[in-house]
Amino acid sequence: xxxxxLFKIIAINIIFIWLAVLALxxxxxxxxxxxxxxxxxxxxxxxxxVINYTQLxxxxxxxxxxxxxxxxxxxxxxxxxxxxxxxYILAQLSEKLRLACLFLIIIPFWTSSLIRxxxxxxxxxxxxxxxxxxxxxxxxHQPLHILYTxxxxxxxxxxxxxxxxxLPLYATLEKFDWRLVDAARDLGANRLRAFWQxxxxxxxxxxxxxxxxVLLPAMTLFYxxxxxxxxxxxxxGNLIKNQFLEGQNWPLGSSISIVLTFFMxxxxxxxxxFNKNKKQVLI
Amino acid sequence: MRYKSLIILLMxxxxxxxxxxxxxxxxxxxxxxxxxxxxxxxxxxxxxNYTTYASNExxxxxxxxxxxxxxxxxVPSSYFVQRMAKEGMLEKLDLKQLPNLKNINPLLLNxxxxxxxxxxxxxxxxxxxxxxxxxxxDPKTITTWNDLWQQRFYNQxxxxxxxxxxxxxxxxxxxxxxNTSDPEQIKQAYLKLRQLMPNVKLFSSDGAIPIxxxxxxxxxxxYSGDAEQMTKGNKKLRYVYTKxxxxxxxxxxxxxxxxxHLANAYKFINFIMQPKIAKMISMQLGYSSPNITAxxxxxxxxxxxxxxxPPQNILAHGQTEGYLGKATQALxxxxxxxxxxxx
Numbered sequence: 001x002x003x004x005x006l007f008k009i010i011a012i013n014i015i016f017i018w019l020a021v022l023a024l025x026x027x028x029x030x031x032x033x034x035x036x037x038x039x040x041x042x043x044x045x046x047x048x049x050v051i052n053y054t055q056l057x058x059x060x061x062x063x064x065x066x067x068x069x070x071x072x073x074x075x076x077x078x079x080x081x082x083x084x085x086x087x088y089i090l091a092q093l094s095e096k097l098r099l100a101c102l103f104l105i106i107i108p109f110w111t112s113s114l115i116r117x118x119x120x121x122x123x124x125x126x127x128x129x130x131x132x133x134x135x136x137x138x139x140x141h142q143p144l145h146i147l148y149t150x151x152x153x154x155x156x157x158x159x160x161x162x163x164x165x166x167l168p169l170y171a172t173l174e175k176f177d178w179r180l181v182d183a184a185r186d187l188g189a190n191r192l193r194a195f196w197q198x199x200x201x202x203x204x205x206x207x208x209x210x211x212x213x214v215l216l217p218a219m220t221l222f223y224x225x226x227x228x229x230x231x232x233x234x235x236x237g238n239l240i241k242n243q244f245l246e247g248q249n250w251p252l253g254s255s256i257s258i259v260l261t262f263f264m265x266x267x268x269x270x271x272x273x274f275n276k277n278k279k280q281v282l283i
Numbered sequence: 284m285r286y287k288s289l290i291i292l293l294m295x296x297x298x299x300x301x302x303x304x305x306x307x308x309x310x311x312x313x314x315x316x317x318x319x320x321x322x323x324x325x326x327x328x329x330x331x332n333y334t335t336y337a338s339n340e341x342x343x344x345x346x347x348x349x350x351x352x353x354x355x356x357x358v359p360s361s362y363f364v365q366r367m368a369k370e371g372m373l374e375k376l377d378l379k380q381l382p383n384l385k386n387i388n389p390l391l392l393n394x395x396x397x398x399x400x401x402x403x404x405x406x407x408x409x410x411x412x413x414x415x416x417x418x419x420x421d422p423k424t425i426t427t428w429n430d431l432w433q434q435r436f437y438n439q440x441x442x443x444x445x446x447x448x449x450x451x452x453x454x455x456x457x458x459x460x461x462n463t464s465d466p467e468q469i470k471q472a473y474l475k476l477r478q479l480m481p482n483v484k485l486f487s488s489d490g491a492i493p494i495x496x497x498x499x500x501x502x503x504x505x506y507s508g509d510a511e512q513m514t515k516g517n518k519k520l521r522y523v524y525t526k527x528x529x530x531x532x533x534x535x536x537x538x539x540x541x542x543x544h545l546a547n548a549y550k551f552i553n554f555i556m557q558p559k560i561a562k563m564i565s566m567q568l569g570y571s572s573p574n575i576t577a578x579x580x581x582x583x584x585x586x587x588x589x590x591x592x593p594p595q596n597i598l599a600h601g602q603t604e605g606y607l608g609k610a611t612q613a614l615x616x617x618x619x620x621x622x623x624x625x626x
Contacts, residue, residue, distance in 0.1 A: 038609075040609060042347075043347055043348065060617075060620050060621060060624065063624055064620075064624060067624070125497060125499050126497065126498060126499045127497050127498070127499075145438070147499060148484050148485040148499070226444070226488055227488075227489065230483075230484060230485025230486060230487075231444045231485065231486035231487075231488055231623075232480075232483065232485065232486060232623065233623055233624060234620055234623040234624055238623075239620070242616060242619075242620065243616075244344070245338065245340035245341070245344065246340060246446055246612070246616050246619070247612065247613055247616045248340075248343075248344075248609065248612070249613065
């Protein structure tokens with residue numbers, strides 16, 4: 001018994017120390033850094049200031065923030081449009097097929113997403129697989145120039161984030177009681193109405209979880225627009241990187257990350273609130 | 284008893300790591316061939332720890348965040364030598380301990396970024412200029428930086444995703460110094476570069492070579508080392524020097540302040556400046572060697588290679604990137620961000 005208790009204490013303490021040292025402490029350092037001044041010779045001057053936040057109220061930052069938001073909203077909508085039918089069909093397959101399909105979704109995670117982005121290059125490039133296929137089929141006569149455009153980075157983002165939409169949707173739809181749809185049909189609802197009024201509302205938690213998991217990372221996955229989009233625009237991730245490396249302005253880079261963290265926390269807060277209300281309605 | 288053996292084991296590991304005869308090299312990835320490192324260990328008995336970085340900024344930030352991190356040799360580019368020297372991050376070199384300096388090309392020594400080479404010794408160098416695919420354009424029609432603005436290059440141009448490199452093109456096209464700190468000139472360069480954006484197909488951050496080889500871009504501004512590999516892989520590619528002045532880059536060996544193995548660092552720099560070793564490095568990596576004795580020992584096809592060893596009259600008109608100071612750097616970054624969001 002004694003050793004069991006000891007084990008518990010040790011295990012909890014290790015996790016606690018781990019989180020404190022590697023998650024909480026760095027975060028506090030970033031918060032502190034965001035209130036310091038940029039130094040000339042050193043990284044920081046120990047003068048408290050809010051200038052790093054007031055500096056953010058400028059057209060460049062707002063433009064970049066807005067553009068990142070637009071890109072990630074488009075990514076989320078596309079992921080939902082592709083992921084929902086996918087999860088819907090998946091949930092109705094036989095158990096064997098279902099497991100096989102889930103396995104296929106998870107396999108790509110065994111390879112780094114950076115490497116998979118390079119794989120997309122070989123598909124989309126001027127002499128790549130897609131163009132060769134279309135040319136051989138005589139569907140086009142000139143190669144398409146897709147790589148290094150916004151479309152290419154959109155393709156990369158949707159591809160990378162789609163599993164994060166599919167998995168939570170599948171988790172809610174798998175538990176869905178399909179007899180509810182039969183009941184709705186018996187009571188005179190057509191297929192579409194049964195879907196909109198029964199399936200969608202009940203799977204809403206899955207939709208929201210999927211949207212959160214796609215929307216937030218899409219704002220900061222800077223390497224995909226860099227590799228596939230030709231680095232012709234700046235997203236929030238690049239902006240933070242630039243301030244730390246090119247500008248050597250760690251305080252400003254820190255304040256941008258804090259604003260982003262705050263924005264994400266806000267979205268999660270809204271989600272929690274929504275979830276809570278939802279439960280009350282059901283009860 | 285169990286603990287005792289554990290402690291002994293830990294002590295042994297500690298001893299293995301604290302052995303004195305080592306040198307800690309912090310360098311660009313794949314910038315010193317393994318054969319050269321092995322030879323150094325064989326000749327001197329000094330064990331080499333080779334760690335890598337991907338950008339000058341990374342090197343700078345790491346040394347700044349922890350000045351006693353323990354590197355003995357670093358290889359910053361010219362403009363970072365100037366900056367780090369100015370901020371007291373580099374050891375002043377005792378040139379008397381470096382007799383092999385006599386092998387280095389005088390045209391690459393005593394440059395404005397490090398007068399008298401007090402802090403740095405050239406390691407490898409090269410130029411930045413235009414590569415063009417002659418299947419699509421006649422290379423003879425491209426003679427100045429301004430030619431890049433022609434409409435026929437719409438959505439075809441590859442540039443490096445590097446703020447200073449891109450601004451150098453704008454500034455050189457306007458006839459200004461690439462190291463200007465005049466806000467008006469920097470602004471004009473930004474406005475000039477904005478007009479170039481329709482021609483820009485991509486800013487490449489991870490290797491321009493396959494992009495030019497497979498003709499995803501048909502014209503580009505690239506480093507000479509990359510150009511050398513490109514012209515070998517695709518016979519239609521030509522490297523062109525502009526008449527309006529070329530851009531020279533020099534990567535340098537320096538010793539950071541607080542280097543724990545100073546004597547070994549001097550041994551290493553001297554070792555690299557041996558003509559035989561400099562030749563090995565340059566021939567294996569495809570970048571130009573500053574070691575003139577080494578170059579004279581290379582095959583004729585390399586000595587006469589215009590990409591790697593441009594003629595003296597062109598070399599004499601080169602500009603080298605220097606450090607600008609924090610405020611000017613921030614101004615460049617401001618216009619760089621504006622340029623990117625205009626695209």
